Amino acid sequence: MSASTGTTPRGKSRERLSRGVLAASALEIADREGLEAVTIRRVATDNSVTPMALYWHFADKEALFDGIAERIYGEVALPDRVSPWDADLQAVLVAVLEALRGHPLVAEMVPSRIMKSEAGLGIAERVIGLLRSARFSPAEAAQTGMFLLCSLVELVAMEPGQDALGDPEARDAHLRSKRAALESMDPKKFPALLESAEFFLVCPSEDAYFGRGVDFLVAGTLGIQPA
Incomplete structure (x- = not known):
């Protein structure tokens, strides 16, 4: 085996075990299954290493979460x-x-x-x-x-309609239950809520929803600006 061939696997191993790669792996798990699924052991298993290998980069689960936040920022x-x-x-x-x-x-x-x-x-x-x-x-x-x-x-x-985002079946069941609860309200007591019920179930336009949210925050900041 040539010298270059012999060093390649070790180089790949070092790359695979970098802090950034492991944090990215943890973030992928969290995006799919939520933060409760992220553990040192789970990330180690997904990267085919022992948990001890992660402790070189993350002292504990909280440090791993810090790494996830660092990736997002x-x-x-x-x-x-x-x-x-x-x-x-x-x-x-x-x-x-x-x-x-x-x-x-x-x-x-x-x-x-x-x-x-x-x-x-x-x-x-x-x-x-x-x-x-x-x-x-x-x-x-x-x-x-x-x-x-x-x-x-x-x-x-x-964001409306994103309940139980990680599980499509759970999300659909939750939305059906939520729709039934909203539609069962007394129209004489809650006419405004019933008129707006669809928004609580499905966001009609994500761009409009998030755009209005940022506009609201900036306007609020201007409203409290010191004289």
């Missing part, structure tokens, strides 16, 4: 800066939302981990810097930035 393509500040903020929120939309079963664990990766820190710095330029105090900017991130997560997690 790494997917955010921050846009070029524009003026005024609220237009820049809107562009940044849209970029973060685009990354979160690809991972609805994982999104809720992302906000608490924004300070644990270079990508997350970059997003936080951009948003807080924009809010500071709009005369928010340091504390107000930090709090408002976190409110905005948590609101984006809720937009993704609560």
Whole structure:
């Protein structure tokens, strides 16, 4: 066997066991089955290694979750800066939302981990810097930035029609049950809810839903801008 042939398998092994590859594998599991399915042992099995191999990169399950959040933040393509500040903020929120939309079963664990990766820190710095330029105090900017991130997560997690997303059969059964419950309401007591019932079951337009959500967040931020 030639020297080059002999070193290739070891090179592939090192690549396979990198932190980024293992975090990506964990994210794939979470996207399909939810975070409860992600364990050190499961990721090790899916990558044909022993659990001890993962401990070189992740001390425990929480550290593995940090790695998942890092992967998601790494997917955010921050846009070029524009003026005024609220237009820049809107562009940044849209970029973060685009990354979160690809991972609805994982999104809720992302906000608490924004300070644990270079990508997350970059997003936080951009948003807080924009809010500071709009005369928010340091504390107000930090709090408002976190409110905005948590609101984006809720937009993704609560998108109508995405209940039980990881299991199509469970999702269909849940939607049937939800439809029956909505349609059983007294029309005299809940006319507005019945008129809007379809929206709670199926999102008529994802672009309109998420676009309105970001518009709402930016308008709200403008509404509390310090004088």
